[in-house]
Amino acid sequence: MYKLRKIRFSYLIWETFCMNASALAPMETMDPELRGMVERCLQEWEGREGNLIMILHEIQNRHGFVPREASLFLAEAMGIPMARIYEVLTFYHYFKLIAPGKHNLTVCNGTACYLKGSGRLLTELERRLSIKDGETTEDRMFHMESVRCIGCCGMAPAMVVDQKTFGKVAVTDVAGMIERIRLQEESDA
Numbered sequence: 001m002y003k004l005r006k007i008r009f010s011y012l013i014w015e016t017f018c019m020n021a022s023a024l025a026p027m028e029t030m031d032p033e034l035r036g037m038v039e040r041c042l043q044e045w046e047g048r049e050g051n052l053i054m055i056l057h058e059i060q061n062r063h064g065f066v067p068r069e070a071s072l073f074l075a076e077a078m079g080i081p082m083a084r085i086y087e088v089l090t091f092y093h094y095f096k097l098i099a100p101g102k103h104n105l106t107v108c109n110g111t112a113c114y115l116k117g118s119g120r121l122l123t124e125l126e127r128r129l130s131i132k133d134g135e136t137t138e139d140r141m142f143h144m145e146s147v148r149c150i151g152c153c154g155m156a157p158a159m160v161v162d163q164k165t166f167g168k169v170a171v172t173d174v175a176g177m178i179e180r181i182r183l184q185e186e187s188d189a
């Protein structure tokens with residue numbers, strides 16, 4: 001857990017205080033596939049209004065998160081300060097700065113779900129996965145987070161597991177959800 005926090009903290013400090021992208025950008029170590037994808041996005045959006053955010057969206061959609069190398073590459077290619085890119089990335093919750101887990105467990109913590117015990121679901125997930133809200137397990141198998149209202153308050157408390165919504169979730173259901181994923185992973189291995 002400490003390691004995860006440390007990774008995030010390092011990324012934040014790194015991006016916040018280092019404005020000179022070229023001094024940081026190990027372009028030659030960038031994954032060629034990622035670099036190709038970013039270059040295609042740059043070509044596609046070249047000269048178009050609002051292109052930075054659209055490119056970041058494409059990277060997020062295709063890659064699952066916006067890696068630091070991609071941000072550095074964009075800063076250099078577009079001639080904009082790293083701080084500006086970082087500002088956009090942190091303003092919108094949609095963007096992720098670290099690789100998400102393979103399986104995502106989302107607990108709705110909106111008012112209806114909160115009143116029906118979503119806090120207990122979060123606590124149970126934290127206990128079973130040994131991570132906190134917003135964190136990913138060290139093996140990157142599970143990511144958990146809480147969100148505000150997912151639009152099915154009548155089913156409170158609700159959870160979304162890998163894009164599938166579950167309603168009226170009991171604390172005792174949590175272990176089974178995790179176990180099913182683990183078993184599936186084992187049988188796919």
Ligand code: FES
Pocket residue numbers: 108109110111112113114148149150151152153154156157158
């Ligand atoms: S508050 Fe949880 S679905 Fe609306």
